[in-house]
Amino acid sequence: MATILVNDTVRLRVKFVNGEGDSQVEVTPQSVLIQIYNPSNTIIVSTAPTQLTGSEYYYDFTPATAGNYRVSFTGILSNNTTINVNQQIYVSTPTQDYRPTVVLKEDEIIFFAPDIEPVYLDPELLLPYFPDTSLLELGEFVYTYSTEIKGIYNLLDDEDGSHVPFIALEYIRAATCCEMTRVYGNGGDDELSVRLGDLSITNKNLPRNTLSRANATTWCQIAAMLRKEMLTAKTGMKAVQPKGLPAMPTIGAGRNMDPYTGLSVYYTPRDLYGPTAIQTPDQNPIPERGIRRYD
Numbered sequence: 001m002a003t004i005l006v007n008d009t010v011r012l013r014v015k016f017v018n019g020e021g022d023s024q025v026e027v028t029p030q031s032v033l034i035q036i037y038n039p040s041n042t043i044i045v046s047t048a049p050t051q052l053t054g055s056e057y058y059y060d061f062t063p064a065t066a067g068n069y070r071v072s073f074t075g076i077l078s079n080n081t082t083i084n085v086n087q088q089i090y091v092s093t094p095t096q097d098y099r100p101t102v103v104l105k106e107d108e109i110i111f112f113a114p115d116i117e118p119v120y121l122d123p124e125l126l127l128p129y130f131p132d133t134s135l136l137e138l139g140e141f142v143y144t145y146s147t148e149i150k151g152i153y154n155l156l157d158d159e160d161g162s163h164v165p166f167i168a169l170e171y172i173r174a175a176t177c178c179e180m181t182r183v184y185g186n187g188g189d190d191e192l193s194v195r196l197g198d199l200s201i202t203n204k205n206l207p208r209n210t211l212s213r214a215n216a217t218t219w220c221q222i223a224a225m226l227r228k229e230m231l232t233a234k235t236g237m238k239a240v241q242p243k244g245l246p247a248m249p250t251i252g253a254g255r256n257m258d259p260y261t262g263l264s265v266y267y268t269p270r271d272l273y274g275p276t277a278i279q280t281p282d283q284n285p286i287p288e289r290g291i292r293r294y295d
Contacts, residue, residue, distance in 0.1 A: 003092060003097070004063065004089055004090065004091050004092065005091070005092055005093065005094060006063060006064065006065065006066055006091060006092075006093055006094075007062060007063070007064065008062065008063070008091075009060050009061070009062045010060070010061055010062075010063075010089065011058050011059070011060050011061075012034070012049075012058060012059045012060075012061055012071055012087075012089075013052075013056065013057070013058045014032075014034075014049070014056070014057050014058070014073040014085050015055050015056045016028075016029055016032075016055045016056075016057075016075045016083050016085070017055065018083075026054070026055040027055055027075075027077060027083070028054040028055055029055075029075030029076055029077055029083065030076055030077060030078055031048070031075070031076050032048060032049055032051070032057050032073060032074065032075045032076075033046070033047070033048060033073070033074045034046070034047060034048070034049045034057075034059050034071065034072070034073050034074075035071075035072045035074070036061060036069055036070070036071050036072075037069065037070040037071075037072075038065070038067065038069060039065070039067030039068050039069070041070075045059075045061065047059070049073070057073065061089075063089075063091040065091070066091050066092055066093045066096075066098050067090075067091060067098065068088060068089075068090055068091075068098070069088065069089045069090075069091060070086065070087075070088050071086065071087050071088070071089065072084065072085070072086050073085040073086075111134075111136050113136055113139060113140070116139055116140065116143040117143070118143070118146045118147065118150055118155075118157075118159065118160075118161070119139060119142050119143050119146055119161070120142070120146040120149060120159075120160075120161035120164045120168070120169060120172060121142050121146065121161065121169055121172045121173060121176075123135050123138035123139040123142050125173070126138050126142075126173065126176055126177065126180075129177055129180070130177075130180045130184055132184060133180060133183075133184065138176060138180070141175070141176040141179045141180070142172060142176050145171065145172045145175045145176060146161075146172060149164065149168045149171065149172060152168075152230060152231070152234070153165070153168065167226055167229060167230060168230065170222075170226055171223060171226040171227055171230065174219050174220075174222040174223035174226060175219075175223040175227075177219040177223075178218070178219040178220040178222075178223050181218070181219055181220070211224055211225045211228065212225060213225060
């Protein structure tokens with residue numbers, strides 16, 4: 001509203017609507033009452049405004065003193081439902097502008113992140129670990145790793161995090177903290193040394209060949225371990241296929257049949273070439289395996 005001075009006539013307008021879903025529908029009240037309160041919170045006007053249309057009304061008001069005036073429109077529908085519309089006007093003098101008593105002491109910047117979805121972990125749970133950061137920065141990392149979890153477990157779009165496995169939530173927590181330690185350096189030091197006189201204590205983060213819950217010490221190591229466990233739990237043993245070996249004929253029923261299992265055994269060089277034959281390498285380039293079919 002533009003600046004209003006004392007003794008100026010200002011037209012106060014109102015439109016009555018009713019919200020239905022995401023849209024608003026104009027309604028026609030049976031009766032409308034306007035009440036105006038002066039800066040001392042005393043009613044100075046209580047009357048029926050003038051009707052413009054079925055849902056719009058107005059009242060011309062002329063303030064006599066400077067200050068904050070409160071205007072209240074009350075509409076009563078046919079089903080006795082009441083709709084209240086409140087607004088405030090600030091009246092100034094030609095020599096001094098009236099200012100509200102409640103103002104911002106400094107500029108405030110508000111960030112919105114409407115497209116960050118899914119977020120399976122509340123970023124406020126990680127704020128005590130990194131009080132210098134913002135919820136938006138934490139939320140971006142939580143969103144990144146929540147998207148990874150969604151792909152690993154093939155979660156639906158309507159998943160809100162209530163049915164996500166506990167190990168996945170812990171991975172999101174650890175991975176987000178790992179990213180934050182790279183920025184703020186809280187808890188991610190590779191070496192910590194304490195020296196008191198001749199006593200020296202050094203705690204080093206040595207490389208590990210096998211990472212597990214027992215030897216993980218930093219957020220990044222915990223995240224790597226949890227991710228490894230999740231991926232391992234989703235995979236199974238592949239079908240085992242024997243390495244291709246040269247085919248060797250076997251003997252059917254006869255003297256080379258095993259009497260206990262009923263299975264035939266492989267030929268031996270003695271069976272193939274005779275008891276006195278000498279086998280050269282070019283005849284059998286593959287060394288003898290020395291095993292039976294049933295071993």
